Amino acid sequence: MIEGLTSRESFLFRISPARRLCPAVLGGALLAIGAAPVIAETAGDAGEAATPRQELDSAWQQASRFLFRDAHEGFNAMEGGDAGEARMRRLGLAVTTLGLQPRTQRNIQRAELQLRALIDENPSDFSGRFARFYLARLLETHATTPDPEAARELYYQLLLEQPGHPMLELAASRIAYNDLYTAGADPGALAAAELSLRPLAELLQTPAGRREFHTAVAFTLNELGGDPQTALDHALIAAEIPNPLPQMQSTNLLLAAGLAAESGRTELARHYYTRFVSEFQRDGRNYSVRKILETMPSGPEESTTVQPAHGTDS
């Protein structure tokens, strides 16, 4: 052994440079053999690059399935595309930032800045309109210190200026909840709040927007003990626009029936109870409703054609 060296060092010192290279060459060769299939597979997988529109679609799909981080990274990695696609990508980035975990004040502020920038550039295209809606949502439910008044103003402006998309027309329901629950169980304040909401119905252009607005008002009035006749006007409109969720469609029919009975409109109540019994035969409430129908007194004949409340549902 050479003095001052460990046995391994003295071994390496003794062997020739060419021999010293042997392990490295062997290791390299093994790595190359091992990596070859992976490289080949990766190359095979590469295929054709996705278009910006396909990438956008993929990221939105991920967001629609709660895969917010994947969606966010997808939006982040996107390049190219036309101006509209670029704005949609920025909208996606802003909205998915709100879904990132852990939720941080910084992320919320970042999303707010991105949404405001989109609105400043163009408040009227798809991305601009959604940015307005999501800025309102951010202020109402995502911000650490919510600002419901500012959110209400944004919702209202959106409805005034850019209605016509069923999702954005949810703004009307949000205003309804805010105003009715602020009024609370005080009958006078509740009636006044409902009255002030009526013009909103005139702004709504989509069946889903109308359905959800009238559902919101009818449910809230019923829950807070508001005037049953007024609640019925809204419930009738909601019940006549098909709801894609069976539990909501059935509940809307029963709400219309229950409020009609409460308002003394027996035949109208019978109409909706009967519809419920026939359309929701597997529902756990079916038997109870049948029993109500059996004991229901007959009332004066009445048309069951729904009149649009306050002339809104033309």
Place this chain on the structure above:
Amino acid sequence: MERILNTIGISLLALCFLLSLGRIAWKSAARTGESASDRVEIRIAHWQLEGGIREAIDALAEDYMRLNPGVRVLQIPIPERIYKNWLLTQLVGGTAPDIIQLGIGISDERLARFFIPLTEVADAPNPHNTGTPLEGVLLRETFFDGMMGGFNPALLEYYGVPLSAHTLRVYINMDLLRDITGSEKLPQTYREFLDLCNQAVEYGRRTGRPLIPIAGSRYNSPFIMNSLFASQTQRLARALCPPGSFDLGAIRFSSTYADGRWSLDSPEIRSGLKIMREVGGRMQPGFMQVSRDDASFYFMQGKALMIATGSWDSSSISQQAKFPFRAFRIPLPDREDPEYGEFVLGITSEAGTNAGLTLGVTSTSKHPETAIDFLRFLASQPVNQKFTDISNWLPSVVGVNPSEATADFMILTNGYTSGFTLVPSGRADLSRLVNNAFHRLVAPEGGVEEFVEIIRPNFLRAQLSDSERNLLGMLSTIQRLDVQMAGVAGVAALQPDDENAARRMDMIIASSNMQENSLYNQRFVAEKLRERINEGDQ
């Protein structure tokens, strides 16, 4: 010497590496060979270790393999206790079986990430129903619950195909029943049930072999106790609900309590507590400390005459019990009951029951088409009939006849909506408050009054803390829903002609509005509860 050792070391390393490489190459070649010969393996994992289920799935898999010689179906039963951890490892490692039972350990996000949506499958007829009365009927319409057991309301898609359903029943040892009463007549009313319990105690005394009328445990007892309590609040619940509503729910429970429309002194509540004490006294002492298994042992060993549990235990009991048994609905007081009839509307409906044993297809499946086809096969009318006949579990498909053993468990649709219990679903603090004091309600030296006085000081506070926790949960749900909603809108904007995208958008709009409604209502009710507490109420 050292040089030789190093050379040997490097050689061994190289050898191991080459061996590993060779093995991978061999397995790949084997897989290629398999696909070349169209041999497909479908693995199906579930946690239903109850007797009969594995046998049923094996038999159906055999049938499927006979029809499809190129397919091999392999069943992987996993104990419920480790199912969640096992599943996570499999999903994250990318080695998950093709078909997995949904439920334990599957959050919405995991469902979205690791499973294939089956909405298109649900919206098409089941080809395996050809030649049956369900030929041409959409798959989702072939289930008694409209396939709601496989629908995920958060993701707004179908993700699973349900095979069975469950109901709650009281199981009874027929040998003991005959010995005690001299007949096989099952109790039809609450009074007959109570009388039978008393006869069982007397029989035990007479024979010197103590007999527990009802085997209780912290798992089994609530089934019977909650049903009895809810029978006493049936009329009250209807009176407390606003027009058109039949379900009090947790938020209205607190809202109406805060409004003073009912209290712990309401006659309905007192009556509900009294009936729970009455039946609790027919269970073994200390039953709330006893586990599910221990209660089952009491019944299986003939030390208890009855036990309340779900139809899922039927096949296990039939395999393990050495006596014949039957099952009957938990006998609630009827309107004619002299003591408890006043507050009752009538028997409760089971019509809202959703189908279960729901199977989904993983996105890592190498043969998703075959996996989906196998699920369709399982969900066809004749195959679901065979599943029911072998497993003795309830069917999920319409038109399937129950086996003789499942007749006692069939879902009864003619019945009223239920009343409410003292602890609405998902109320943890209220549950802790009530459960901690529960032994005082049923103890011989305790009673209704003592129980009420224990829970009263914190009854309102527990509701408030539960409401506040619920609010946070709701807010978090809505925040997630907001982002999801943007995703749905984005997809719909890019695919304006896609019907499914449009349908999902309509659904999420309705769903979002419903959630917002609950959030505002819960916030309002929490404020009411806070005001009541500030006023010094309990």
